[in-house]
Amino acid sequence: NNMEMANFLGICYCELGDFQKGMAIFNQIAVQDNPKYAEDVVKAKENIKLYTNNRIAKLQGENDFDGIIAFADEMLAVNPQDALAQKIRLQALFDKKDYAGVIASAEEAAAVQKVSKVGAKIDEEERSDVYFILGAAYNARTMTPQAIDALSKVTAGTNVAAAQKTVAQLKENAAKANS
Numbered sequence: 001n002n003m004e005m006a007n008f009l010g011i012c013y014c015e016l017g018d019f020q021k022g023m024a025i026f027n028q029i030a031v032q033d034n035p036k037y038a039e040d041v042v043k044a045k046e047n048i049k050l051y052t053n054n055r056i057a058k059l060q061g062e063n064d065f066d067g068i069i070a071f072a073d074e075m076l077a078v079n080p081q082d083a084l085a086q087k088i089r090l091q092a093l094f095d096k097k098d099y100a101g102v103i104a105s106a107e108e109a110a111a112v113q114k115v116s117k118v119g120a121k122i123d124e125e126e127r128s129d130v131y132f133i134l135g136a137a138y139n140a141r142t143m144t145p146q147a148i149d150a151l152s153k154v155t156a157g158t159n160v161a162a163a164q165k166t167v168a169q170l171k172e173n174a175a176k177a178n179s
Contacts, residue, residue: 003029003040007047014051019071022051024078048084056088068092083112083123087130094133102137106130106150125157132159135166144170 006029013022029037029044052075059067072089075082086109093101113126135151138144148170154163 003032003037003044007040007043010044010047014047019051019055020074020078023048023075026051027079027082052084052088065092065096069096081112083109083126086112087126090130090133094137097140099137099141102133103141103146106134106137110134110153124155128154128156128159128163132163135163139166139170144174 006025010022010025010029013019013025026044026048029040030048032041055071056068059065059071069089069092072085072092075085076089079085086105090102090105090109093099093105110127110130113123113130131150131153135147135154138147138150148167151163151167151170154160
């Protein structure tokens with residue numbers, strides 16, 4: 001019941017290289033809804049982000065996309081609804097140019113992009129990022145109608161303008177091809 005000590009234990013596991021045990025502990029803390037543990041919940045979520053980013057940065061530096069995917073799968077083994085892990089996995093599949101993998105995984109990734117577990121409100125910006133990646137994968141496979149559909153679901157965040165521009169170009173190219 002000592003969430004502060006649990007956070008420290010999670011840090012110890014991560015620092016010793018047992019990321020999965022550390023994440024399991026952080027995830028147990030992160031779902032606490034007792035106001036008494038609010039500060040510890042924030043710290044656990046910060047630790048999740050910190051250790052995830054550190055590990056991803058190391059793997060990205062090595063261009064180890066398979067390692068990133070395996071890492072995301074480890075995170076999903078702890079929590080199948082982990083929105084960050086779903087997004088990391090999707091981005092690594094795209095970077096690896098495994099467009100079929102992106103297409104197969106994107107809807108599940110989009111479905112779990114939540115603001116928080118409380119209320120389960122969809123985070124439109126995060127979900128839009130997933131649809132942007134999906135649209136780019138469809139576009140890379142020359143699946144124009146599907147690319148347009150996915151990119152049309154980009155409604156929030158920094159990719160909206162790029163998605164709209166790409167949709168307009170795809171529609172224009174399709175119109176030229178049909179005339």
